[in-house]
Amino acid sequence: MRLLIGLICLTCLPVLAEDLRVSGFGTLGFTVHDSEHYGLRNDISAADGSFKDEVDFASNSILGLQLDYDFNANLSAVSQFTYHNQNSFSLDNYISQAYLRYKPTANWTIRVGRTPLDLFLLTEYRDIGFAYPWAHVPSEVYGILPFRYVDGADVSYTIPVGQLNFTAKIFTGSSESEFSNYQFPERVKTTSLSGLSLELNDYDWLITIKHSQGKFDDNIASVDELIAGFDFIPISLWPNKQDFIPQLNLVDSKSSYTSIGGRYDATPITLMAEFAKVNGDRIMVRDLLNGYLSLAYEWSQHLVFSYFAFTNADRYDIANSGLQTALLPAELSPLASALDAAINYFASNQDTTAIGWRYHLNERTALKIQWDHTKIDENGATLWINKTRFSSVPADTINTLSANLSFTF
Template sequence: MSQKSLLACALLVSPLTSVAAIQITDNFSISGFGSTSITKSDNSTPLFVHREITDETCYDCDTTFGLQADLSIIDDLNASVQVVKRPQDHWSNVELEWAYLNYDFDQFSVRGGKLRIPLFLISEYFYVGQAYPWARPPQEVYDSILGFTSYEGISASWLWEVNDEAVVRLTPYYGFGNDNKVEFSGHQFNFKTDHLAGLSAEVSGFNYRVHFGYMNSKYLMAPSASPNKETLNIYTLGGEYSMNDWLFMSEVQTDDLQTNWYVSAAYNINKFTPYLVYGESHHRRKSNSLTAGMRYDLTHTVSLNAEWQGIYMDSKDYNAGNDGQFVTAPIRYNEDKDVQLYTLMLNFIF
């Protein structure tokens, strides 16, 4: 799949899996996606939230599988359901990622149910590895909110065609109070939110897209040393641009605790796409990383990624017990502050 095709898919309102959907009836379709890998690092400290990759060869650290059903109920009213086995899930305990009703009228649309949080460039297809050039979305940004990807609430979108070359989409959203559980490194944390509210704004054209995201949430975490509720404000800004066979992407995420960013460049040569990514994390997590990889498209629906990633930390941050991109501080394991990660990834859609 060429870089222009990747960007064109990203600009679609519907998920990328629609390009390979199985049409059951005129108004009902089923689609799916998945990823699996062989991966290994040179550090025994678990790496990445929800994946926890170590120096033992892992065959299921990235395993993802999703099914999606889309139903057109009447004109302008449709329903969508997506169930995902995420990397952190067991096959017997998959996650309902979204389930919503959508109504379109003129340039507006309204959704209600369980929805995807629209914070990042690839939020809508975060689990669809076939939709982006890398083996994994850059962890500096995409692990910054501990893997929370959905909420229960409502959203409204307004689409404005500025001219023949630019479209603006504004999406305010509101999530009701909810309990979210996060497990990593053998510990479970519960985040009880009073509310979740935000705004997504995008400007897109034939070969570019600029995305701004904002989210405000008040929550109580347990276990925690503080019994008080915390308020979190998250801001994101990202862009992607396609030029001939090049695809450039960059995003920055900042909140009260951290600032993270990455830049990426990929070049398409027939079925091959070599790519480079550089990322940094500051404040709460302190590290920088360099990723080099090669994607090979076997077909339009199946691809392979071979990837190397080096993640580095300053000695002073290591000695201070900083986690970096690890699940816990490597100094606790008496391990090295840096890590080399090797991945062979298979992605597919149907």
């Protein structure tokens, strides 16, 4: 599949061809916040973050270049290269899209290669800051899953339904990403990835329902190391250890993501909302609810906006694992802390109230300023970087200021 992706990129190289279209987008700006405990990052794939009194120019900045090449009226190739502060510097990490698109009829579209992972309302343009009102997408929804693409294929069918348009899409493939909690990235791959997307829209509104599921290929390296350390814990202190440990193994485990979203444009007001549920069949992937509700008002060259976003997940009490933590000798206590951190990695619990202003400098450029007020429950800061590895961090309230310039060309 990666060879195919490379070939798709190469098809767009004849820059002088009249059927080649070159476009791009970007967001350049800064972010500051006032937390004493946490580091800011744009999503859980980032291995580092900015802390109090640091001006962050990377987290919400992004640059993208897209090449579209038409072979004929039915067949085209799309390549998109994106820089968004990735941990690893490699061509594969910068290729966000690379696919062949075939339209045998006006209703059917087939894409093969690397396509955006269709989980969200803003799937096709989540990186294009100019396309949405806020200074950054709500991290409570867009930051909790690190996967951004599918190496595989999708098929979509669009049909008029009265005055409406209905689109159904199915996709299958695999995806890889990095994620981090303790300031170092770890690679994770999901295969047997498949999904269904349904959309119904009119001129001024859109409703989407999406469902996807996948299977993990390998375990996380740090979890393998953690499991190896359990050999030092005697059975007398953890009687059901051998029965519990398989719950920590991600190999062949399955997870799913289901969401419903919508947008309503009633000029000058725009409403947007998105709500989702994450489910997993192992203890490592906690069930999670998340979502946001956004309101924007536009006049002349100005737009003011606000949203409320949240994540909610139940934490697992490691006492339920059978491990007698109170009887552990001091030298084994870090293992219990590491177990608690691993199990509850996805137990994100926070909410954010945001307000902001957008000014259209011209039809391709916008200035944005946004203030976020985030409340984090104790040990609920999955979306942030924790300074103290495996340590419990109290609840926190964080104010964040973001300002940037978004553009397309």
